[in-house]
Structure formats: structure tokens, C-alpha cells
Amino acid sequence: MDSRSDRLHIVFFPHMSHGHLIPTMDLARTFSKHVGVKATIVTTALNAALFSETIERDQKLGLDISIRTLRFPGREAGLPEGCESLNSVTSMEMGLNYYKAIRMLREPLAEILQEFRPSCLVADTMFPWATEVASRFGIPRLIFHGTSLFAMCAFFSVRLHEPHREVGSDHELFILPGLPDEIKMTRMQLPSYVRERIDNDLTRMIDESVEADGASFGVVVNSFRELEPAYSEHYMKVLGRRVWHVGPVSLCNRSIQDKEQRGNGNKSSVEGQECLEWLESKKPDSVIFLSFGSMFEFSGQQLLEIVMGLEASGQQFILAIRNKGNTDGDDVLPKGIEKSVKEKGKGLIVRGWAPQVLILEHEAVGGFVTHCGWNSTLEAITAGVPMLTWPLYAEQFYNEKLVTDVLRVGVGLGAQECERWSSERKFLVGRKEIEGAVLRFMVGEEAVEIRRRAKALGEAARRAVERGGSSYCDAEALLAELRSKLP
Ligand code: UDP
Numbered sequence: 001m002d003s004r005s006d007r008l009h010i011v012f013f014p015h016m017s018h019g020h021l022i023p024t025m026d027l028a029r030t031f032s033k034h035v036g037v038k039a040t041i042v043t044t045a046l047n048a049a050l051f052s053e054t055i056e057r058d059q060k061l062g063l064d065i066s067i068r069t070l071r072f073p074g075r076e077a078g079l080p081e082g083c084e085s086l087n088s089v090t091s092m093e094m095g096l097n098y099y100k101a102i103r104m105l106r107e108p109l110a111e112i113l114q115e116f117r118p119s120c121l122v123a124d125t126m127f128p129w130a131t132e133v134a135s136r137f138g139i140p141r142l143i144f145h146g147t148s149l150f151a152m153c154a155f156f157s158v159r160l161h162e163p164h165r166e167v168g169s170d171h172e173l174f175i176l177p178g179l180p181d182e183i184k185m186t187r188m189q190l191p192s193y194v195r196e197r198i199d200n201d202l203t204r205m206i207d208e209s210v211e212a213d214g215a216s217f218g219v220v221v222n223s224f225r226e227l228e229p230a231y232s233e234h235y236m237k238v239l240g241r242r243v244w245h246v247g248p249v250s251l252c253n254r255s256i257q258d259k260e261q262r263g264n265g266n267k268s269s270v271e272g273q274e275c276l277e278w279l280e281s282k283k284p285d286s287v288i289f290l291s292f293g294s295m296f297e298f299s300g301q302q303l304l305e306i307v308m309g310l311e312a313s314g315q316q317f318i319l320a321i322r323n324k325g326n327t328d329g330d331d332v333l334p335k336g337i338e339k340s341v342k343e344k345g346k347g348l349i350v351r352g353w354a355p356q357v358l359i360l361e362h363e364a365v366g367g368f369v370t371h372c373g374w375n376s377t378l379e380a381i382t383a384g385v386p387m388l389t390w391p392l393y394a395e396q397f398y399n400e401k402l403v404t405d406v407l408r409v410g411v412g413l414g415a416q417e418c419e420r421w422s423s424e425r426k427f428l429v430g431r432k433e434i435e436g437a438v439l440r441f442m443v444g445e446e447a448v449e450i451r452r453r454a455k456a457l458g459e460a461a462r463r464a465v466e467r468g469g470s471s472y473c474d475a476e477a478l479l480a481e482l483r484s485k486l487p
Helices: 019-030 050-059 092-103 106-116 130-136 147-163 191-198 201-215 229-238 256-261 272-282 302-313 335-345 356-361 374-383 396-406 431-443 445-465 470-484
Strands: 008-015 036-043 065-069 120-125 141-144 218-221 243-245 287-291 314-320 345-352 365-370 387-389 409-411
Touching: 008 019, 008 470, 019 036, 019 050, 019 065, 019 120, 019 141, 019 470, 036 106, 050 065, 050 243, 050 256, 092 201, 092 445, 106 130, 120 130, 120 470, 130 141, 147 229, 147 302, 147 396, 218 287, 229 243, 229 365, 243 287, 243 470, 256 356, 272 314, 272 356, 272 374, 272 470, 287 302, 287 356, 287 431, 302 335, 302 345, 335 345, 356 365, 356 374, 356 409, 365 374, 374 396, 387 396, 387 431, 396 409, 409 431, 409 445, 431 445, 445 470
Parallel strands: 008 036, 008 120, 036 065, 120 141, 141 218, 218 243, 287 314, 287 365, 314 345, 365 387, 387 409
Antiparallel strands: none
């Protein structure tokens, strides 16, 4: 335990997937920049390796931050060697084993808390039992959900009122009851575990997370007060939770190196460099960037439709895909297509890791086709880039509604079905629809207003994290409260 009585030691326990690890690392780094805060991130060795250099750079700058590893019980849960992250999960069955494995982390976490006796534990919502573990040591437990307040409010609206049970078909619209705005969705846009009332390790974990939400000290959210104020208020007043807004946390990455390597195992990718050089030769707001998060793989057929639609639109583009392209499965683009796209000079296809934050910040980028994962959404908001939304699964359809209907900094591409696993993937957006949507989005009349609103929101986001800004002050208020609880 720290000897100085006013010094806070915060332990961060991120869920093991890029979409949660990246913002939690940023969150820990954000807090460690505040005076008198020591941050320790607890994760497995393979996940730690993705961030070790960034953390070492922070240490050299004088920040009190480090990573503590624990063993991942993958083998005991029936997972293959090396699977320590949701990003390595390739089927629903494997996913359920993965949720079994993370349940086994309860006592290893307790041992670490016993050893450190920190002032506070910030643990991901996927670890509902962390509230009980923290309480054994008299430590406040904060929850990190990794999504928007809007999505959390929408989740509770559906959970409490079940409006999808009142409609006659999967595609009939219903209103999400009790929310500050009139938000309409269809049953097919809800996650399958909500639609089908499945009972398994995932749904049990979600039920337990809801309970833990109420029993915890509060919630730290990667958002800022000016972004979704009605939903902050709804979450706090109607749902009775305490919330500290501390985002956008991606803005803790100040150096080019931090931004380039963020989430990519301390490497700057060759393709990433190529993208940035390519963007240098383009006019402001003239390029559309497409990226669908850290795990989703489209079918080869869908990728081809995307590329053909983009080419037909005549717009310049960068398309980032996660597909490895080295199998004979259906996840490959036809041979030679990347080369032919590049030779025409209108576009680039990036496999592997794209330096997303740097690309979005580049002045040549005028639009972002996104799956509405919350990190990507908030990164686009922060960079002032409008979005063409193509949600795919999980809470992404909720985030789409925030972007298109509430903030009005984007338009929808028309995605209808919320589904993660490829074998069950039925949606296919055709080249004609893509061509039309991209054209309207990049050069249509509506685009001017959307772009203006997006840029204004980007400025508000950056102001929020500066000294005296709303997120900076919220973080300070939380730290002061935690200090007041120190023995
Ligand atoms: N990301 C990136 N390069 C890529 C793919 C993803 O930097 O090629 C980052 C992206 O900037 C974001 C995170 O990975 O911070 C993805 O999180 P998000 O919530 O958007 O989606 P998820 O991966 O959880 O579906």
C-alpha cells in the first residue's frame, strides 16, 4: 500500500477484447496523468504485450503506471492455446467457453487486490463479480461499460419494457419507451440474445452485470457531458446510477507514435504508413474511410460489393478490413483486386491494423463508414468526421441511432440485421445501394449541414479533456471523492 495518505492507487481490469482493452488502457493513462495517481492495469500476458511499449513510454515520461499480468484459464475452459481474447473467438460455441474462462478470473483478481490493497478498482462490466471481490477488501468498484450512455439507456428501455414483444413481425418498427427522444427500432436490430431470450453463460453474465451495476460505486464512461446530456441525466436520475464522464479517452494519445501503435502490439504497420502518405496527396474532406472494428470479417462476396460500390461512386476511399485473405474460405476478395484498386489511384485496401485515429484526424478524410462500435464512433466524433453508419452486431444499432437521430452527425446505410457470426449472417448490402449512399453522403446537399455539426462536436470533444474542461473536471471530482475515502 502507498505510504502517502493522499496518493490513490487505481487498479484497472479490462475485458480482453481490443474494443475494451484499448479504451481501458487509455482510461488508465488518462487517470495517471492526474497528480497523485498510480495506475495498475491487470491483464493476461498476450494482451499486455499489445500495450507494453506505450506504457514504457509513459513511465519514461514520469507517469506512475504499470501492467500486472495474470494467467488466463483458457485450457480449463476448453479454449485453444493462445486464445486470451474475444478477438480470437471464431464461433458462438467458442465464445461461450470464453465466457466460462473469464468467470474463472475471480479468485486470481482477488489475490492481486489482496496484495496491492488499492484505493479503487475499475473493472469492466463483463466482470460482474468484481463488485463482490472489491467489497471483500473494502474497495470501491467502478464499472467501465465501454459504450455510450445512450446505448446503456436503450438497453435498459428494452430490458424493462420489452417493446419488441408487442410487434407482429421482425421488421415492424417500435418505439423504445421512456427515452428522452422518440427512438424507433425493429426486432431484427436488437442483439439475438435479446430477441430470442437465450439462457447461456453470456446472458447470465449480462443479468449479473445489471445487478452489479446497481450495487457498485458508480460508472466511468468514455463520453463527455456535452455529447449526450439528456441520456446522462436519464441514466443518473431514472436509472439511479452515479456517472463520471471522462472521455474521449483516445485524446490521451498525444504523440504520433502513440496514435500509430495504439492497439497494434507496439508496431506501426507498413500499410498504415502507406495510407498516411497516400492521404497527404488528397484534398481536404475528399476521402471516405471505411473500417468495421477490430474483429468483424465480411464475406468475400460482401467485400466485393463494397469495393465495386465505392469504385462506381467515383469517390476516393481507404477500406480497412480484418480478413486475413490467406484461406480458401469465403472471406477472400478476388485475386488481384487490391492491386487493381491501387493502380487506379482512387483507393486503398488495408489488411491488418489501420492507424484509425491518425486516419480520422487527417484533413483529407471527409467521411467514415463505421460499424458503430463505440470507440470508432467516438473517435469519429472527436475528429469531427461525419459518419455513414453500418451497424453489425451487439449494441451497434443503438449507437447508430445516437449518431443519426440524436446528434445528426451521420446517416444510416440501411443495415437491418444485428448478427455477429458469419454462418448466421444474412444481410448483404449491394453495390448499387453502397454507390448511392456514398455519393449522397459525400457530395449531397445534406452533407454540408452534417459536416458542420460534426466539426462543432469535434471541437467540444477536444475542449472537454483540456484542463478545466468537463471531462477533466469530472475526473478530478471522482479522484477527490476517492481521496476523501482513504483511511
Ligand atoms: N482499430 C484500429 N485499427 C483497425 C481496427 C480497429 O485502430 O484496423 C481500433 C479503433 O480505432 C477502435 C478499436 O480498434 O479504437 C475498435 O473498437 P470499436 O468499439 O470501434 O469496435 P470493436 O472492435 O469493439 O467491434
